[in-house]
Amino acid sequence: MTKPWHTFFFLAGIFIMLALLMVFFPGGVDIQGFKLRVPALTDLFDTLSVSHDSSLIQLADLGRKVNKEQEENEMETSSPSLPDTSSRKKNADSLASDTLHLQKELFNVQHVPLCPIEYPEGREDLLYPFFRLLASGAADTSLIRILHYGDSQIERDRVTSYLRNMFQTKFGGGGPGLLPAVQPYGKLLSVFHEASGEWKRYTSFGKVDYSLGHRRYGPMAALYRLTCPGDEDSICEATITIRKNKFSYAALRRFTRCQLLLGNCADTLTVSCYADGLLMGREKHPAPFLHRVRFTFPEFTEEITLHLTAREGTEVYGFTLDAGHGIAVDNIAMRGSAGMEFTHIDPVHLKMCYELLKPKLLILEFGGNIAPTQASNYTFYGKRLYREISFLKSLLPSDVPVIVIGIGDMSLKENGQYVSYPNLTHIRDEMKKAAFKAGCAYWDLLKAMGGPNSMPLWVAARPPLATRDYVHFTDLGARVMGKMFCAALNQEYERYVSSCRRGWAGQN
Known part of the structure; x- marks a missing residue:
């Protein structure tokens, strides 16, 4: 008959043996060609060490603020009245000569980590046509549409819904698009x-x-x-x-x-x-x-x-x-896509659709589905992405800007720890090259998240900002990402306002 203390010492012996393996053979041990993987002892305390990381504290704080915004919005059960836009000029040409009607900021996004939007050399004014529409008061009488294409990261209206709300709250408009x-x-x-x-x-x-x-x-x-x-x-x-x-x-x-x-x-x-x-x-x-x-x-x-x-x-x-009238923002999620399939669409038909919808800004958010692909280099993706962006731009008026949102951090498990895919920075660099070559703005999501190996922080945040697949944002994390992107847009709008005021000062 097995006595309870026998069982206790047996289990204790097993745990001691496992602990010794973790200490002396972190990562695993080879036994006649067979690899026995053993997690490192530090993995057991990974959550404790992460919880004191200053970046995690900042992320968690931002997540709580965005969550509070959502809760306050849900309390507003009735549809709000349209924003008061009477102070905006109806003529974009008058902006440089009357600075009183230029609002300094696009959104109220204080205390948000800032990752700037980047541009091809000499094209820092690339988004000005869109900003000019916003500042002119065009949204008071007509509809300004934004198309947001992306992969599974934006499914179910994630990311887009936060961006849409920021625009519609400021400039009017409504609906899911x-x-x-x-x-x-x-x-x-x-x-x-x-x-x-x-x-x-x-x-x-x-x-x-x-x-x-x-x-x-x-x-x-x-x-x-x-x-x-x-x-x-x-x-x-x-x-x-x-x-x-x-x-x-x-x-x-x-x-x-x-x-x-x-x-x-x-x-x-x-x-x-x-x-x-x-x-x-x-x-x-x-x-x-x-x-x-x-x-x-x-x-x-x-x-x-x-x-x-x-x-x-x-x-x-x-x-x-x-x-x-106001702002419309469309969420177009393409699960499994890397943004390389637009040229599969009939260009005549697609151009006719765009002429009916009249988009004023395109946002392309892809790259994640290339990460599992192993290649010596990713120039093939950069060339293909350039081709796709050029195709879309050929179907739109020349004053419609495009913002490419790059690949974010994604993790895979190695030796018991979650680390970034080794090719992320290469994919990011090719996406940026393609965007610049095509005359587009670029926003570095990988950098905005905190760089390589930042995804575990998003997962460990409380409440979580990313799911335990270490690839996708949670709904809250998607709103946090949307807020970071809005902060970047806000910075560019402030720069646009400054340029208008400098022009006005030069004329007087």
Whole structure:
């Protein structure tokens, strides 16, 4: 019969042997060609050592501040009134001659670690056309749209939602912007999104289904095609429903307009819009290549339903929910993409979509999906990224700036410790070269996070700012990253204001 003290000494002996292995063979021991991995003793106390790191304390403090902002916003259950923009000039040309109407800062982002936006040599004014629009008061009467493309790091409206709220709170506007017919990546942070009927998704990235027969994927690099039982002449019915989320940002819940982008339907299709069950409008129109359907509804509407009756094969490239003016920021997440698939999209069709949406700024946030790729160098990625950026710029007016957000820190486990992927700085450098060569601004996310091996700090922060896959931000971490990016934009806007004032002083 085994006595309890036998068990105790047996287990104690095991722990002592493991401790000795950790001390004398940190990292592991070879036994006849077999590698027995053993964590170092310091790994057991890693959390204790990290908790006293000053960078972690700063990160945790910033996370708590951003979390408090979110909680205060959630308490504002009613839609806020539009910001008072009466003091802004309506004419951008008058800014240099009347500095009283220039607001010094873009956002209130005090006490945020600052990582500046970088530019190609001699192009420090690259973002000025966008800033000029903001300062001129154009958002008071028209819609200024920002497209934010990215990989899984921005899924579910993460990062984008914080950026959108900052812009809409300052300059007006509302709504989540551009959305797909069906949500492919789980519940959004911004709105409740449901769809009925049979839909099939086709993407220009990831696993491409070439049976689609064309490359008209639209501005979201993906489309949804209506399908239904029966032959090719069958008539399909489907609905798309959006409900406001009372826990989303208050400004986001203020939208009054919808536009739906459709195509691949030579026969007449019918689209009806219902606001809280009341019919707001109905349109019947063929859409062989690209057609836009638009509706308006009251701001206090809680639920919007789009009902489609159309021939099988009808395609939806996306729909927008915006206010009549102000700022719109679109979240376009491309899971698994490294930003190398835009040239797979039909340029004529995509340009037509951009002409309807009229974006004034593009943000491209990729790079993470290249990190697992092992290569001697990453010039191939830089060349391909340059090609993709140049393609997008060729479809837009020349005064639409592009900001490339570089790869952030990502960790893998080696010898029991999480360390950065060894190729991150090489990928970062190639992304910056490609951005500068294409005439774009660049924001270094890796540097903003704290540099290589900073991801464990984001994971260890309380509350956590990154998930335990050591790759993705948590929702809170995404808001922190968004705040850091806003701080960088704010610095550039202040520089723009200073240049305007210097110009005014020179004229007097």
